[in-house]
Amino acid sequence: YASTLAQYLKPDHPDIIVLSNIVKDGKPVGVQDAGQYWHTDRSYVERPAWLSVLYARQIPHDEAGRPLGDTMFASAVAALAALPEDERRRLASMSAWHEYIYRFSKPADQPLRGVAHPIVLRHPVTGASCLYVNAGFTQRVLDVSEAESKALLERLYDHVAREEFVYRHQWREGDVLLWDNYSTQHRAVGDYGPHQHRLMWRTTVQGFALQH
Numbered sequence: 001y002a003s004t005l006a007q008y009l010k011p012d013h014p015d016i017i018v019l020s021n022i023v024k025d026g027k028p029v030g031v032q033d034a035g036q037y038w039h040t041d042r043s044y045v046e047r048p049a050w051l052s053v054l055y056a057r058q059i060p061h062d063e064a065g066r067p068l069g070d071t072m073f074a075s076a077v078a079a080l081a082a083l084p085e086d087e088r089r090r091l092a093s094m095s096a097w098h099e100y101i102y103r104f105s106k107p108a109d110q111p112l113r114g115v116a117h118p119i120v121l122r123h124p125v126t127g128a129s130c131l132y133v134n135a136g137f138t139q140r141v142l143d144v145s146e147a148e149s150k151a152l153l154e155r156l157y158d159h160v161a162r163e164e165f166v167y168r169h170q171w172r173e174g175d176v177l178l179w180d181n182y183s184t185q186h187r188a189v190g191d192y193g194p195h196q197h198r199l200m201w202r203t204t205v206q207g208f209a210l211q212h
Contacts, residue, residue: 019201020032035186035188036187038186038187039186041181043117043134044098044115052181055200060196070168073186074186080120082159082164096140097138097139099113119141135157181207
């Protein structure tokens with residue numbers, strides 16, 4: 001895909017991006033951040049990623065042998081359903097701006113211009129209603145004041161990350177996880193150091209233009 005981190009694509013398989021904290025010859029072999037914030041993959045393009053697949057090649061461990069670097073998944077369907085009905089109706093009429101620069105880059109480096117998506121997304125395959133804002137790439141709510149946008153987004157971010165909506169996956173080497181980016185958000189747990197090596201391969205499945 002039109003990757004924002006093309007230097008970390010596998011040369012022999014450019015559909016796969018490497019996520020890793022390993023450094024070889026002074027250079028990182030993969031994306032080091034590994035998404036340690038709630039996000040949904042590529043929400044900042046017109047056709048966001050539908051599915052993502054993550055393959056655990058090397059997992060860090062603590063001194064007792066316990067795996068580190070878990071990945072947490074939150075249900076955007078359950079989170080939306082738990083909101084009061086009047087708030088769901090209001091959110092269903094609103095859109096938000098998603099932009100890659102919001103998290104990672106400077107304007108001069110920005111290869112993607114960003115896009116507006118509905119805050120309440122009707123899943124293009126299942127028809128389920130999903131809360132489609134994320135702390136990684138949602139910059140602002142459209143057609144409201146900056147103060148109202150900030151307050152609303154912060155409240156929704158806190159809401160979707162509540163324990164009752166979250167599954168935490170403890171990785172084992174060889175695990176392969178596939179998830180739906182429309183109905184979930186995810187984040188990596190950064191509880192390991194540079195000497196505790198983590199190596200993951202990820203690919204994404206092209207999604208759909210989202211309906212407003």
